[in-house]
Each structure stands twice: as structure tokens, then as C-alpha cells.
Amino acid sequence: xxxxxxxxxxLIAAATILSILFFLPSTSLVSSLPDWLKKYGITLGLDLQxxxxxxxxxxxxxxxxxxxxxxxxxxxxxxxxxxxxAKAEKQGLDIIISPDNDQTKKTVQEQFPTLILESQSEGKxxxxxxxxxxxxxxxxxxxxxxxxxxxRVDQFGVAEPTIHRQANTxxxxxxxGVKDTRRAIDLVGKTALLEFKxxxxxxxxxxxxxxxxxPGQEENILKQYASQIPExxxxxxxxxxxxxxxxxxKSVYLVKKQALLTGDFLTEARVSIDQRYNEPYVSxxxxxxxxxxxxxxxxxxxxxxxxxxxxxxxxxxxxxxxKIEGGNAQITGSFGMxxxxxxxxxxxxxxxxxxxxxxxxxxxxxxxxxDSIDAGIMAGIIGALLxxxxxxxxxxxxxxxxxFALVLNIVFLVGALSAFKATLTMPGIAGIILAIGMAVDSxxxxxxxxxxxxxxxxxxxxxxxxGYDKAFWTIFDSHVTTLITAVxxxxxxxxxxKGFAVTLGVGVLINLFTALIGTKTxxxxxxxxxxxxxxxx
Amino acid sequence: xIEIIRNTKIDFMGKRFIAxxxxxxxTILGIVAAVQVARGTANLGIDxxxxxxxxxxxxxxxxxxxxxxxLEDGGIKEFDLxxxxxENKVLISIKKSEANIGDLSGKxxxxxxxxxxxxxxxxxxxxxxxxxVGGKLRKDSLNAxxxxxxxxxxxxxFRFQFRFGVGATIATFHDVLAMLxxxxxxxxxxxxxxxxxLLTIAGYSLTDTVVVFDRIRENMKTKFKxxxxxxxxxxxxxxxxxxxxxxxxxxxxxxxxxVFGGEVIHDFAFAIMLGIIxxxxxxxxxxxxxxxxxxxxxxxxxx
Numbered sequence: 010x011x012x013x014x015x016x017x018x019x020l021i022a023a024a025t026i027l028s029i030l031f032f033l034p035s036t037s038l039v040s041s042l043p044d045w046l047k048k049y050g051i052t053l054g055l056d057l058q059x060x061x062x063x064x065x066x067x068x069x070x071x072x073x074x075x076x077x078x079x080x081x082x083x084x085x086x087x088x089x090x091x092x093x094x095a096k097a098e099k100q101g102l103d104i105i106i107s108p109d110n111d112q113t114k115k116t117v118q119e120q121f122p123t124l125i126l127e128s129q130s131e132g133k134x135x136x137x138x139x140x141x142x143x144x145x146x147x148x149x150x151x152x153x154x155x156x157x158x159x160x161r162v163d164q165f166g167v168a169e170p171t172i173h174r175q176a177n178t179x180x181x182x183x184x185x186g187v188k189d190t191r192r193a194i195d196l197v198g199k200t201a202l203l204e205f206k207x208x209x210x211x212x213x214x215x216x217x218x219x220x221x222x223x224p225g226q227e228e229n230i231l232k233q234y235a236s237q238i239p240e241x242x243x244x245x246x247x248x249x250x251x252x253x254x255x256x257x258x259k260s261v262y263l264v265k266k267q268a269l270l271t272g273d274f275l276t277e278a279r280v281s282i283d284q285r286y287n288e289p290y291v292s293x294x295x296x297x298x299x300x301x302x303x304x305x306x307x308x309x310x311x312x313x314x315x316x317x318x319x320x321x322x323x324x325x326x327x328x329x330x331x332k333i334e335g336g337n338a339q340i341t342g343s344f345g346m347x348x349x350x351x352x353x354x355x356x357x358x359x360x361x362x363x364x365x366x367x368x369x370x371x372x373x374x375x376x377x378x379x380d381s382i383d384a385g386i387m388a389g390i391i392g393a394l395l396x397x398x399x400x401x402x403x404x405x406x407x408x409x410x411x412x413f414a415l416v417l418n419i420v421f422l423v424g425a426l427s428a429f430k431a432t433l434t435m436p437g438i439a440g441i442i443l444a445i446g447m448a449v450d451s452x453x454x455x456x457x458x459x460x461x462x463x464x465x466x467x468x469x470x471x472x473x474x475x476g477y478d479k480a481f482w483t484i485f486d487s488h489v490t491t492l493i494t495a496v497x498x499x500x501x502x503x504x505x506x507k508g509f510a511v512t513l514g515v516g517v518l519i520n521l522f523t524a525l526i527g528t529k530t531x532x533x534x535x536x537x538x539x540x541x542x543x544x545x546x
Numbered sequence: 547x548i549e550i551i552r553n554t555k556i557d558f559m560g561k562r563f564i565a566x567x568x569x570x571x572x573t574i575l576g577i578v579a580a581v582q583v584a585r586g587t588a589n590l591g592i593d594x595x596x597x598x599x600x601x602x603x604x605x606x607x608x609x610x611x612x613x614x615x616x617l618e619d620g621g622i623k624e625f626d627l628x629x630x631x632x633e634n635k636v637l638i639s640i641k642k643s644e645a646n647i648g649d650l651s652g653k654x655x656x657x658x659x660x661x662x663x664x665x666x667x668x669x670x671x672x673x674x675x676x677x678x679v680g681g682k683l684r685k686d687s688l689n690a691x692x693x694x695x696x697x698x699x700x701x702x703x704f705r706f707q708f709r710f711g712v713g714a715t716i717a718t719f720h721d722v723l724a725m726l727x728x729x730x731x732x733x734x735x736x737x738x739x740x741x742x743x744l745l746t747i748a749g750y751s752l753t754d755t756v757v758v759f760d761r762i763r764e765n766m767k768t769k770f771k772x773x774x775x776x777x778x779x780x781x782x783x784x785x786x787x788x789x790x791x792x793x794x795x796x797x798x799x800x801x802x803x804x805v806f807g808g809e810v811i812h813d814f815a816f817a818i819m820l821g822i823i824x825x826x827x828x829x830x831x832x833x834x835x836x837x838x839x840x841x842x843x844x845x846x847x848x849x
Contacts, residue, residue, distance in 0.1 A: 384808030392802030
């Protein structure tokens with residue numbers, strides 16, 4: 010007789026021990042645990058431990074645009090090298106080749122087989138990148154952006170970042186536990202396109218432009234001089250901070266649009282300290298190709314000014330005094346230590362292939378998370394106590410049994426969440442608390458059935474069995490339907506809501522176990538030892 | 547035995563027309579609210595509408611109009627200011643979705659930190675959501691509700707008869723719409739957490755409905771001489787004490803969440819409390835009458 014439920018008791022005991030074991034890594038005992046166990050435990054969601062959740066969209070159209078521009082300028086160079094008198098121009102997504110003849114067309118198709126001849130008119134040939142190639146460019150832009158962001162976050166040092174692609178062009182970044190959130194956002198989202206551009210000081214406009222303007226005036230300057238900007242030039246600005254007063258102004262520069270050198274050739278970017286002003290700056294090293302280019306540029310443009318431009322902001326524009334060999338350069342500018350460090354990180358990990366557009370930014374400070382956990386635990390304890398006391402008053406000894414199942418339920422739920430390394434969010438805590446209220450439902454269904462059977466005059470033993478049997482399918486059906494909602498919530502939910510779905514779903518499954526095995530075992534134990542005359546229910 | 551009720555013989559189904567009238571009212575309210583949500587004219591949360599919200603904690607209590615003035619002087623426009631007085635917190639939200647998320651939250655924080663430097667400004671949270679995300683979340687939420695109810699319809703129709711599935715599904719829709727409608731009338735914010743609450747209640751209400759249906763099915767097998775009408779009435783009465791006890795325990799935990807669970811979860815807990823009442827009501831007064839109406843037997847013949 011007793012043998013019948015020995016395995017059930019061992020199952021419950023084993024599940025309890027395992028639950029506690031898996032939960033241990035989430036407590037302060039974590040450091041004294043063996044390594045195999047350390048990887049388990051509940052992870053706190055962003056909303057509970059603080060951090061940043063970002064969603065960006067990669068501006069892939071821009072990537073295509075830039076590619077078209079690059080092809081056009083490369084073709085122009087080829088024509089020059091081959092001494093062909095021809096022009097390649099970008100117009101929208103088209104590349105216009107003039108004149109349109111066999112020689113030019115052959116050159117284009119040899120160098121860029123992915124270009125398709127779209128139409129010909131007035132002695133011009135219109136080429137366009139073929140659509141398969143366009144989608145490849147777009148796709149690889151997102152991949153590359155993802156990779157670059159991973160690099161940056163790694164170097165910034167975040168414990169457990171999640172960075173993944175969503176839909177086609179979106180990148181989701183979760184950085185839990187990050188304290189300096191603003192800095193992290195700047196670091197991730199910066200395009201970090203480093204360009205070296207010559208100033209066009211020979212243009213008459215250069216003399217007319219004001220040297221510096223107040224911050225906020227940039228738009229006005231651009232509007233005012235828009236019509237006078239020579240072809241192939243652009244106006245850029247640079248931030249200047251006065252060392253004594255800390256006041257900020259913006260320098261105005263007229264530069265040639267074409268970048269002579271970009272950050273693509275960088276091998277290293279480090280923070281160094283300027284001895285004179287004790288200010289940090291970033292020193293750059295180019296690879297062999299970059300170094301050679303830099304040498305040429307400096308040799309050909311002595312006494313001219315070369316602007317170091319990062320994402321269309323001029324950091325400095327020193328006068329080239331002499332040919333520079335060895336491929337080293339510096340970015341100076343008024344920045345603090347953190348800013349310089351982050352700049353070095355973004356330069357090292359390379360520029361993003363396209364600008365990012367921020368779609369979503371959720372930042373949670375660490376104190377709010379702690380408040381939420383405290384409040385959640387408080388609500389949980391009080392909610393559980395209310396239910397436990399109610400059950401004892403209403404169902405007497407049977408209520409105690411239900412409460413035993415309830416406690417098992419909570420222990421298993423926490424254990425299961427730890428074993429799955431689930432992420433606990435605030436709605437997740439709410440899910441656990443609600444599960445406490447719903448957990449007794451199965452027992453209530455059984456008890457009410459048992460009461461019905463007792464009223465019919467059945468013995469306690471018979472009432473337990475038939476009450477249990479009759480309630481079984483009701484309990485099963487009601488659990489399956491809740492499970493359906495949990496699965497749907499998980500599928501459609503994001504972040505915190507997913508966390509809620511997990512606790513709800515796991516809670517339902519565990520509840521099925523504790524109600525059907527846990528409670529029944531206790532009843533069987535009681536009634537097997539002696540003949541029970543009266544059931545305390 | 548302590549019993550809340552015993553051997554009740556309440557004629558629930560006799561009152562079905564009054565109940566259906568009441569339910570129709572709630573449902574219409576819910577549909578109006580849903581239309582308003584779709585049009586974007588309801589009090590949508592930042593997560594659905596797009597925009598910016600910043601929650602700031604001070605170490606002293608600040609007058610709300612001072613904060614308002616500081617923000618206005620700092621050039622922040624069209625913001626809502628809300629106070630969480632127990633904890634010296636303010637919530638600033640700007641429901642204006644711009645194509646490109648700017649640095650609005652940074653500006654708000656800078657303005658307040660400069661103005662109230664003595665009050666130790668701590669940023670609790672900032673949320674910036676672009677219109678694309680808001681639209682997607684709204685669509686996803688709607689899909690979630692539709693898929694969940696469809697799944698329920700299929701399961702219940704499979705386990706019971708088709709008319710039970712219809713009854714359960716309509717009751718679930720009723721609950722979701724009624725809660726949405728009440729939240730709309732109360733001017734509470736309609737956000738992702740509310741949708742979570744709606745789906746939770748959909749699940750809870752369904753459990754309740756299944757328990758009633760299960761008893762109806764059982765009684766149909768044993769008491770086949772009686773009319774559906776009587777069987778439904780008897781079944782509801784038989785499970786009534788279970789219904790009350792379970793609703794009470796879940797309500798107790800939701801109430802604990804409401805009182806002690808903190809600001810983040812406050813409205814969610816309120817929605818759950820409301821939903822428990824509506825869900826329990828709908829199992830009896832919405833789902834069950836539909837089963838009677840869709841039956842082919844001596845259905846509408848009143849006893």
C-alpha cells in the first residue's frame with residue numbers, strides 16, 4: 010500500500026531540492042557555488058536592474074546611395090587612367106555615362122558587371138545597379154552594422170549584452186546594468202565616419218564666411234550662403250571650447266566634398282594625453298595603404314589646411330607643414346577623457362556602413378529597478394499570506410494541504426525559472442503573484458467536488474477519489490486554455506511582456522503538477538495510515 | 547464546513563436579457579474605445595502613441611508648477627506633467643511622435659538638473675519611442691488578442707460542442723472590450739501593460755467559463771430529461787461557491803499588487819481586479835446564455 014506513493018513523494022522531494030539548487034545562484038551565495046551550478050539562476054530584466062534598450066533602423070537606402078556615388082567616382086578615375094574623355098555622374102540611383110559609346114560602355118561593364126544598362130538618350134547612357142546586388146548591399150549593410158555595434162559594446166564592457174537583428178533592417182540592443190546610459194547610447198549610435206578633407210581656402214566664399222558662430226546658428230549660415238557654395242564644396246562646422254571660460258562656439262569651414270582619406274585604413278586608435286594642456290587626444294595609425302595615401306596627400310598640399318572630419322563635424326583643421334610619413338595622425342579637440350576613450354573605441358571598431366535611425370530608446374535607472382523589486386516582493390508576501398490564511402479558515406485542514414501545494418508551487422516556479430535561466434521582469438513578478446492566487450483554484454475545484462460527494466453521504470476516502478476524478482478534466486481544460494494565452498503573449502509580446510508570458514505559462518504547467526500529484530499524495534498519505542472518519546474540509 | 551453559500555437556486559438565466567442589455571452597453575463602450583484607440587485619439591501610452599517620457603526623482607518635494615515653469619522656460623513644449631507624490635517623483639511625457647527620435651529626454655533632464663541642482667535629480671527612467679514602433683506595437687497587440695481568442699475558440703469547440711466555443715469566444719471578446727471601455731471612460735492610459743492585463747483576463751475568464759461549461763456538459767449527460775435552460779441554471783449554481791472562492795483568492799493577490807506593488811504595476815493590478823469581476827460575470831451572464839440560444843432543443847422555452 011505504502012509503496013504506491015513512495016515514488017510520488019520522492020518525485021516531489023527531488024523537484025524541491027532541484028528547485029532550491031537552481032535558485033541558489035540568484036542569491037548572495039553565488040560565489041561559493043561550483044561552476045556547473047553558477048550558470049543557472051534568474052536573470053533580472055532591464056526594468057529591474059536598470060539599463061538601456063535600443064532599437065535602431067539601419068538607413069539602408071543611404072548605403073545604396075553612397076555605393077552609387079562611389080561607383081560613379083571610381084568610373085571617373087578609370088576613364089582618366091585609360092585616357093578616355095568621358096564623364097560618370099550620379100543622378101538619384103542612376104549612373105549617367107556621357108558620351109554614350111562602345112568604349113565607355115565596355116569600360117563600365119568590365120569594371121562593374123553588376124551595373125545594368127537601363128536606357129540611352131541624347132548621347133548618354135543610364136546605368137543602374139541590378140536589383141539582386143542592391144538587396145545584397147542592403148543586407149550586408151545591416152550585418153556589418155550589427156558586427157560593428159557588437160565590437161563597440163564589447164570594448165565598452167557590458168556584462169551581458171543582447172544585440173540582434175529584427176525584421177529586415179532593425180537592430181535591437183539591450184545593455185542591462187549600464188549606469189552611464191547616455192554615454193552608451195552615444196557610443197552605439199555614432200556613425201563614426203572619419204574623413205580627411207581639404208579646406209577650400211582659395212574660394213572667394215572662404216573669406217566671406219564668419220570665422221565662428223554661436224551654437225544654434227549653423228542652420229542660418231547654411232541658408233545664407235547656400236547659393237554661393239562652389240560646386241564640389243560644402244560648409245561644415247566644428248565645436249570649439251574656450252579653455253578658460255568653457256564657453257562653446259562653432260567654427261565655420263568651407264571644405265571640398267571629396268574625402269581624400271577615410272577611417273577605413275585605420276589600424277589603431279588610442280587615447281593619449283597632451284602634456285601641455287593635460288588634455289586627452291586620440292592618436293591614429295594607418296595601415297600601409299593608408300600611410301602611403303596620407304604621405305601623398307600631405308606632400309601635394311603643403312601649406313594648405315586639412316580638416317579632420319568625424320560624422321560631418323570638423324574636429325580640427327591644421328595647416329600641413331610638411332610631408333608626413335609613417336601614417337600617424339592625431340585628433341585633437343576639446344573633449345573629456347570619457348569622450349576621447351569612446352571616440353577611440355568607435356574608430357577602432359570601424360564606422361557604420363549607414364547612419365542609424367533610433368526607433369526606440371528605453372532607459373531605466375538602477376534605483377527604479379530596486380524599488381520595483383522591493384515592492385514586488387512585498388506584494389507577493391502579502392498576497393500569499395492573504396490566500397494562505399483564507400484557505401485555512403475556509404477549508405480547515407484541507408486548506409493547510411492546499412497551502413502546502415501552494416508553497417510547493419512557488420518553490421517549483423522559482424526553481425523552473427532559474428533552471429531555464431529565465432529573465433524576470435516587473436510584469437513577470439506580477440505574473441508570479443497572480444499565479445499564487447490562481448494556483449489554489451485547482452484545489453478549490455477538487456475540494457468543492459469532495460464536499461459535494463460528502464454531502465451525498467460518501468466516506469471520506471471515496472469522496473476524495475471521486476472528487477479528484479471528477480475535477481480532473483475541468484482542471485485540465487482550464488489549464489490548457491490559460492496556456493494558449495501564455496503562448497500567444499510570448500509570441501507577440503516584447504521585453505517585459507514576454508517575461509510575464511513565461512511566468513504565466515510555466516506557472517500553469519507547474520500548477521497542474523502540484524495540484525494533481527502534490528495534493529493527492531498528501532490526501533492518500535493521510536487516508537492510508539488509518540481509517541479517516543471525518544474529513545476536515 | 548464554512549460555506550459562503552449553499553444549495554443556491556438562483557435563476558441566473560431568467561435574468562439573461564437584463565444581463566445581455568448591460569453587456570451590450572459595455573461592449574459598445576468597448577468598441578467605441580477600440581475605434582478611438584485605432585484613430586489614436588484615446589489616451590494612448592507612449593509605447594503605442596510614440597513620444598517621450600521621463601520620470602525624475604527628487605530628494606525633496608517640489609511644487610508641480612515650479613517644475614512646469616522650469617520646463618517651459620527651458621523650451622520644452624506640449625508636455626504632460628504628472629506627480630507621484632508619495633515618492634517625490636514627477637513624470638513628464640510628450641506624446642508627439644517624430645520620425646526621428648531626437649534628444650528630447652536629454653534636454654528635459656538637462657533643464658531640470660540645472661534648475662533644481664539642490665534637489666539631487668535622479669533619472670528613474672526615460673522612454674523614447676518612434677512612430678514606427680508605436681504603430682507596430684499597436685498592430686501586434688491587436689493580433690495577439692485575435693490569435694488568442696481564435697485559439698480559445700478552436701480548443702473549446704474541440705473539447706466541447708461548437709456552440710460552447712462560440713459562447714466562450716464571445717465572452718472573451720466581451721471581457722476584453724468591457725475592460726478597454728472602462729479604462730477609456732476613466733481616462734486611464736492605454737498601453738502595453740494594459741494589453742497584457744487584457745490577455746491575462748482573457749485567460750482567467752476562460753478558465754472560469756470552462757469550469758461552468760464542464761459542469762453543464764456533465765449535467766447534460768446525466769440529466770438528459772431536463773431542458774438546457776434548467777441544466778445551465780443548475781450547473782451555474784453548483785459551481786457558484788467555487789467561482790466565488792477562486793475569484794476571491796485571485797482578487798486578494800491582485801489587491802496586494804495594487805496596494806503594495808509599486809507605481810510601475812499599479813494600473814496593471816487595477817485592470818486585473820476589474821477583469822476578475824468582469825470575467826466572473828461573463829462566464830455566467832454572457833457565455834452561458836449564448837450556449838442556450840445556440841442550442842436546438844427546448845432552448846428558449848422558459849420553464
